[in-house]
Amino acid sequence: MTIDRHEPTPAIVAEGLRRTFHRGRGADRQVVEAVVGIDLVVGRGERVAFIGPNGAGKSTSIKMLTGILHPTAGSAAVLGHVPWTDRRRLTRRIGTLFGQRSQLWSELAPRSSFEMLAAIFGIGRRRLGDRIEELVELLDLGELIDQPVRTQSLGQRMRCELAATMLHEPDLLFLDEPTIGLDLLAKQRFREVLVRLNDELGVTVFLTSHDVADVEHVADRAVVVNHGRIIADAPVDDLRRSVLAVKRVRVGIEHGHAADPVLDLGLPGVLAEPISPSLVRFEVDTNQTPIRRVLDTVLAAVPVADLSVVDPPLEHVIADIYEQPR
Amino acid sequence: MTVSRDARANGRDAVDRGDDEPPPSAAEAGSDRPEPPDPAPVPVWRVLAATSTSAWREALANRAGFWSQIAIMIVNDVVWVVFWFLFFDRVGAVRGWDLDRLVVLFAVLTTSAGIVLGLLNNARRTGQLAATGALDAALALPVSPLAYLLVRRVEPVNVGDLFFGLGLFVALGDPTPTRVAVFAYGVACAVLILTGFLVLVGSLSFWAGRSDAGDLGFHALLLFSNYPVDIFGGATRVFLYAVIPAGFVSSAPARLVDDFDVRLALGTGAVAVAVAAAGATAFTVGLRRYTSGATWTRA
Amino acid sequence: MRAPARAEGAIGWLGPTAAAARLGARRAGAQPGGLAFAAVFYLMVTSVLAGLWATAADAAGGDIVGYSAVALVWYIAASESAVLALPQRLIEDVGIDIDDGIEAELLRPTPLIVVRLAAEVGGMLPRLGACVAVGVVLARIIGGPAPDPAALAIAFPSLLLAVTVNLAAQYAFAGAAFWLRDVRSAWFLYQKLVFVLGGMLLPLEVLPRWLELTAKALPFSAMAYAPARLASGHLEPELLVIQSGWLAAAIVGTAAVYRAGERHQIRTGA
Numbered sequence: 083m084t085i086d087r088h089e090p091t092p093a094i095v096a097e098g099l100r101r102t103f104h105r106g107r108g109a110d111r112q113v114v115e116a117v118v119g120i121d122l123v124v125g126r127g128e129r130v131a132f133i134g135p136n137g138a139g140k141s142t143s144i145k146m147l148t149g150i151l152h153p154t155a156g157s158a159a160v161l162g163h164v165p166w167t168d169r170r171r172l173t174r175r176i177g178t179l180f181g182q183r184s185q186l187w188s189e190l191a192p193r194s195s196f197e198m199l200a201a202i203f204g205i206g207r208r209r210l211g212d213r214i215e216e217l218v219e220l221l222d223l224g225e226l227i228d229q230p231v232r233t234q235s236l237g238q239r240m241r242c243e244l245a246a247t248m249l250h251e252p253d254l255l256f257l258d259e260p261t262i263g264l265d266l267l268a269k270q271r272f273r274e275v276l277v278r279l280n281d282e283l284g285v286t287v288f289l290t291s292h293d294v295a296d297v298e299h300v301a302d303r304a305v306v307v308n309h310g311r312i313i314a315d316a317p318v319d320d321l322r323r324s325v326l327a328v329k330r331v332r333v334g335i336e337h338g339h340a341a342d343p344v345l346d347l348g349l350p351g352v353l354a355e356p357i358s359p360s361l362v363r364f365e366v367d368t369n370q371t372p373i374r375r376v377l378d379t380v381l382a383a384v385p386v387a388d389l390s391v392v393d394p395p396l397e398h399v400i401a402d403i404y405e406q407p408r
Numbered sequence: 409m410t411v412s413r414d415a416r417a418n419g420r421d422a423v424d425r426g427d428d429e430p431p432p433s434a435a436e437a438g439s440d441r442p443e444p445p446d447p448a449p450v451p452v453w454r455v456l457a458a459t460s461t462s463a464w465r466e467a468l469a470n471r472a473g474f475w476s477q478i479a480i481m482i483v484n485d486v487v488w489v490v491f492w493f494l495f496f497d498r499v500g501a502v503r504g505w506d507l508d509r510l511v512v513l514f515a516v517l518t519t520s521a522g523i524v525l526g527l528l529n530n531a532r533r534t535g536q537l538a539a540t541g542a543l544d545a546a547l548a549l550p551v552s553p554l555a556y557l558l559v560r561r562v563e564p565v566n567v568g569d570l571f572f573g574l575g576l577f578v579a580l581g582d583p584t585p586t587r588v589a590v591f592a593y594g595v596a597c598a599v600l601i602l603t604g605f606l607v608l609v610g611s612l613s614f615w616a617g618r619s620d621a622g623d624l625g626f627h628a629l630l631l632f633s634n635y636p637v638d639i640f641g642g643a644t645r646v647f648l649y650a651v652i653p654a655g656f657v658s659s660a661p662a663r664l665v666d667d668f669d670v671r672l673a674l675g676t677g678a679v680a681v682a683v684a685a686a687g688a689t690a691f692t693v694g695l696r697r698y699t700s701g702a703t704w705t706r707a
Numbered sequence: 708m709r710a711p712a713r714a715e716g717a718i719g720w721l722g723p724t725a726a727a728a729r730l731g732a733r734r735a736g737a738q739p740g741g742l743a744f745a746a747v748f749y750l751m752v753t754s755v756l757a758g759l760w761a762t763a764a765d766a767a768g769g770d771i772v773g774y775s776a777v778a779l780v781w782y783i784a785a786s787e788s789a790v791l792a793l794p795q796r797l798i799e800d801v802g803i804d805i806d807d808g809i810e811a812e813l814l815r816p817t818p819l820i821v822v823r824l825a826a827e828v829g830g831m832l833p834r835l836g837a838c839v840a841v842g843v844v845l846a847r848i849i850g851g852p853a854p855d856p857a858a859l860a861i862a863f864p865s866l867l868l869a870v871t872v873n874l875a876a877q878y879a880f881a882g883a884a885f886w887l888r889d890v891r892s893a894w895f896l897y898q899k900l901v902f903v904l905g906g907m908l909l910p911l912e913v914l915p916r917w918l919e920l921t922a923k924a925l926p927f928s929a930m931a932y933a934p935a936r937l938a939s940g941h942l943e944p945e946l947l948v949i950q951s952g953w954l955a956a957a958i959v960g961t962a963a964v965y966r967a968g969e970r971h972q973i974r975t976g977a
């Protein structure tokens with residue numbers, strides 16, 4: 083990790099960040115090491131995906147970096163502020179969005195919540211009006227701004243949440259599992275918005291996720307955390323050429339036809355695995371064979387009833403990253 | 409009540425080395441170009457006004473429900489006044505307490521409980537909020553989390569108490585200007601005590617991870633505040649003034665309204681400030697142990 | 708969810724009913740924290756209210772409407788046991804259950820109300836036991852020996868009847884949730900009626916004569932006044948008969964409310 087000396091203060095610097103929790107009481111009391119030691123530098127304008135399986139320490143880390151949790155040990159500076167001692171000043175310069183917690187008032191229209199947030203952040207009335215217009219435009223909110231939050235779909239709500247997070251023009255966005263629970267379309271839309279915020283406004287984006295697509299479509303850098311430690315840190319472009327190049331193709335074959343003809347397609351980088359007599363899963367290394375070629379070959383070989391292309395689960399990707407030569 | 413000041417004073421929980429200063433790497437890297445100056449902090453009253461405006465808007469979003477809940481609470485309170493009417497009708501005055509003074513006591517109690525549970529409703533939910541990680545949202549804002557949370561939620565049922573209490577005092581409390589002034593002072597003290605006590609017992613869940621004891625304490629305080637605790641003698645009375653400050657919530661203010669006494673007034677005020685300070689301190693210290701819901705176990 | 712009594716394979720009602728009661732009792736016993744909470748809460752309420760009445764009796768020359776200070780302490784100890792042994796949010800919880808839909812339970816062979824009532828009574832027994840134990844000791848300490856041991860003896864079955872009548876009636880009130888969305892208001896009003904007209908806060912004789920007679924003619928008096936009257940040294944066994952009558956009426960009435968509610972739910976599909 084190198085820091086460009088001509089940049090201003092890095093967005094995030096963390097050294098030996100550690101946090102333990104106590105669980106249970108009395109004799110059952112146990113100490114849980116949620117975060118064992120995080121060392122990390124994130125430069126301004128980066129889009130970092132902080133990824134790992136459930137319980138890896140992602141949320142705990144992000145909560146320490148935003149000043150919500152006090153660490154057990156270690157130090158950190160976010161935009162130059164120590165988050166947990168300088169929380170109030172820091173919150174003026176960062177935006178935080180936690181997928182499972184709302185900052186909007188469910189009975190009210192987002193506009194009302196924005197008015198309250200504006201008062202809290204000291205945004206004047208005229209500036210607020212302009213800002214709401216900008217955000218409505220940027221996040222494509224349209225009428226949503228005046229509809230009570232409880233009547234909105236989760237995807238709509240998350241865009242409104244993001245607008246609330248962006249209201250005070252933060253330099254750095256922390257997003258904890260922002261796409262969790264969203265449907266495919268809403269996820270894609272949300273990812274595009276994040277990239278646009280970064281491109282157009284230069285906002286640094288730091289998000290946790292356990293969705294491979296979030297990494298691929300939002301981040302330019304992936305930091306992998308497991309068991310409370312960073313186990314890998316790589317540019318997403320590199321990953322795209324390696325582990326993220328692997329896709330899964332599931333093919334369902336019409337009733338009464340055998341899967342045999344597709345079990346060995348003879349294509350490089352394609353592994354077939356029969357799951358049931360009429361269901362075959364292919365692991366495709368798209369560096370060696372494009373998906374399109376696999377699909378063409380399969381469709382020509384057997385009558386296909388059902389077909390899907392998906393990313394492999396994050397656990398597999400992480401395992402692959404781990405095994406990469408460094 | 410700020411987190412930052414307190415966290416700096418705390419050496420144990422925070423960090424091994426120099427958490428007051430940004431780590432060297434950050435300081436070094438930042439030396440090239442100064443950070444933009446901080447925007448001027450927003451006055452706290454404006455933050456609280458904006459937050460409680462939103463809380464009211466949310467409570468009023470279901471207008472019919474709002475008023476019916478208020479009506480129910482008023483009926484509930486009327487029943488208590490009926491009880492006291494029947495009681496004193498049979499019994500006459502007991503140790504200086506008669507129906508008139510009891511009416512003042514009940515007016516102080518319902519007004520202050522209405523303010524605390526109605527307008528500062530989260531005081532009652534401090535333990536739950538801390539245990540389940542619901543403080544995150546407040547901690548993401550540049551405000552004192554306690555102050556923000558207190559005004560964050562309006563509970564219509566208890567606003568009914570507030571309306572009833574004020575109405576009762578105006579109708580039956582002989583509201584001369586002096587009595588109104590003392591009544592207001594008594595209510596202010598009671599609000600501080602109730603809020604401070606609720607925040608204090610709720611903050612125990614930062615350590616205990618659950619808030620049953622807090623619930624019991626809350627029930628006890630409100631229950632005992634319903635009665636003129638002066639009519640009890642000896643140890644019971646000491647207990648109700650000193651351990652559970654119920655006597656200061658309602659009995660002392662009611663006595664002040666009827667028969668002002670500077671020493672009792674100052675004593676009640678001192679207790680109120682002390683309890684409020686204890687609550688704020690417990691919350692601020694506890695916040696360092698906040699786990700954002702990570703250790704919440706239903707053991 | 709309350710009372711998930713299972714009824715498969717049962718022909719009569721007795722099996723599932725007894726099973727539900729056992730299950731309820733076990734569940735309450737499995738939460739010693741809840742039991743301790745109920746006992747401490749009872750102790751606080753009873754000591755302050757009994758203290759109030761005892762002080763009042765002393766101030767009034769030792770007697771209020773025929774009750775001595777000691778009798779008043781025993782009265783309050785019993786009346787509070789009868790009310791505080793019950794789950795405090797029963798009506799709300801049942802209302803929420805109905806709101807969420809209890810079709811599955813309605814389809815079981817044993818009538819819902821019987822099974823649920825059994826489970827509630829079973830679940831309440833440990834709490835009643837705790838309150839009675841605390842109450843007897845407390846009344847002995849702050850009051851004195853029971854004014855009439857024989858009357859106190861029949862106060863115990865009377866307590867059991869009182870809480871059962873109360874439970875059945877609460878279910879009937881909660882049945883309003885079949886028609887209304889929010890039963891909290893019903894609960895508030897019901898609770899206040901038990902407090903005053905049921906004689907929980909005061910002996911009914913304290914009321915003006917006409918209101919006293921009205922209160923005694925209403926079912927609420929079977930829920931608190933009856934056992935309290937007995938415990939305060941009035942050997943009036945006919946109170947048990949009156950309570951039994953109200954219990955029968957409450958069960959029949961509650962069953963009728965639920966039958967109507969089921970029909971309503973099926974018709975509206977709500």
